[in-house]
Amino acid sequence: MTERIDGHTLLIGLMAYPIRHSMSPTMHNNAFAKLGLNYAYLAFEVGNDQLPAAIQAIRTLDMRGSNISMPNKQKVIPLLDKLDPAAEMIGAVNTVVNDKGILTGYTTDGLGFMKSLDDEGLNIRGQKMTLAGAGGAGTAIAVQAALDGVSDLSIFNRHDAEWDNAVRNVKLINERTNCRATLHALEDRDDFKAEIQDSAIYTDATGVGMKPLENETLVTDPTWFRKDQIVFDTVYAPRTTKLMKVAQAAGVTQVFNGLGMMLEQGAAAFKLWTGEEMPVDYIRHILFDEDA
Template sequence: MTERIDGHTILIGLMAYPIRHSMSPTMHNNAFAKLGLNYAYLAFEVTNETLPAAIQSIRTLDMRGSNISMPNKQKVIPLLDKLDPAAEMIGAVNTIVNDDGILTGYTTDGIGFMKSLDDEGINIRGHKMTLAGAGGAGTAIAVQAALDGVTEMSIFNLHDDSWDNAKRNVELLNEKTNCKATLHELEDRDDLKAEIADSFIYTDATGVGMKPLENETLVTDPSWFREDLVVFDTVYAPRNTKLMQVAEQAGVKHVFNGLGMMLEQGAAAFKLWTGEDMPVDYIRQILFDDDQQ
């Protein structure tokens, strides 16, 4: 790293809270080095309260851009100059590109989710998904999956201040895609169990399972799962989440964390910043190394 950084190095950031667990700096900095690109990627703990100043710093420091993660994916939108069509439709941003002080927001989470399943030989198109969560990641996953051909989706969310966004997601899917979407209260455990039983894939796009909730899971009973269900947890730190452990106890054959999704959404962001294709196979070897915890 020190051999690459000089007076011409261009900075790219990651703004989220919490974020010290992130694998994104490892991913992007190794990709920059592999391709000989003079960029550096750093993680910054940024909350909703400090977000406005952090976004202004992208302009002030002439950064190339930044990734945005929880809890800032929706709060960042009023602070940007433009949105790409997908980000505008989804109502969330995970990537910012700075073009001479003009900040444009993009979303690559949904692309990363679908591509990571494709990489594993899992095709969810034409099937039903039960999805927990309607935040930035959950919304991106819902929209991209519907656009790509998931035919039915049961979206579960807590009846809290994010409920309106969950309602919007369902209306958006039903109006703009061929996917039949329904909204359910996450507090209704019997309903959640029944919808999972009727689905091809269960996806958890909430923050449950990552710090400080790393010892928790929305599904605690292995009997809720069957062997041929696909279980996908968007959390990747810890590597083996509580949800994954429950699925493994049930003998589920296809259980995934969010590492593949993180890799593929990162590759899409990398392309936006640099114009170059990320060396995905090389980065996959680094990120998926069992010694890398």
């Protein structure tokens, strides 16, 4: 690191609270070093109260930009100059780019999802997806998939705090994209099964399958899946989730966790800042021993 930093080094931040656990500094700084790029990435514990001053610091210090995580993803929007169309629709920002004092907000979670499928040679454009979850990850995936050309999207959510967000997502997708989105109650198991079986891909964007729910899954019956489907769980710890095991028991061969999505959302932000492609395979090896 010290060999790379000089008077021309540009700073990129990560603003969230808490944030000391983040793998993003390791990801980005190793990618900068690998490509010989003169950037440094640091994590800053910034909450809502400190956010206005922190965003102004991006301009004042001529930082190249910053990642934004909870609890700041919505609060940052009024502090920016422009929003990417996906970020505007989603109503959240996870990446800020500074172009000569003009700050633009983007969201890369949905980009990461779509790119991770592309990496596997899978194209869901023009096809139907059933998606469980309408929180941050689910919203980003739904909007980006619709913008990228998924033809039909069946969104399932419980009647909980995220239901109103799911209603909003469906309305915006139908108004602003060519995708036909419908909202369904996750409590209706027969409807859930029917929509999954009618889809090219089933994506779980809930926290089910992640600690402390690592032994749970929304789909428990392997007969709900076809062998030619794609099953995608946004959870990546544990590496093989309960949902993935159910899909594998059904003979589904295209079964994925969220590791690729996590890396590719970081890579999308990396390209926005640097114009370069992140060496994803190299970073995957550093962050996640594939034999672990």
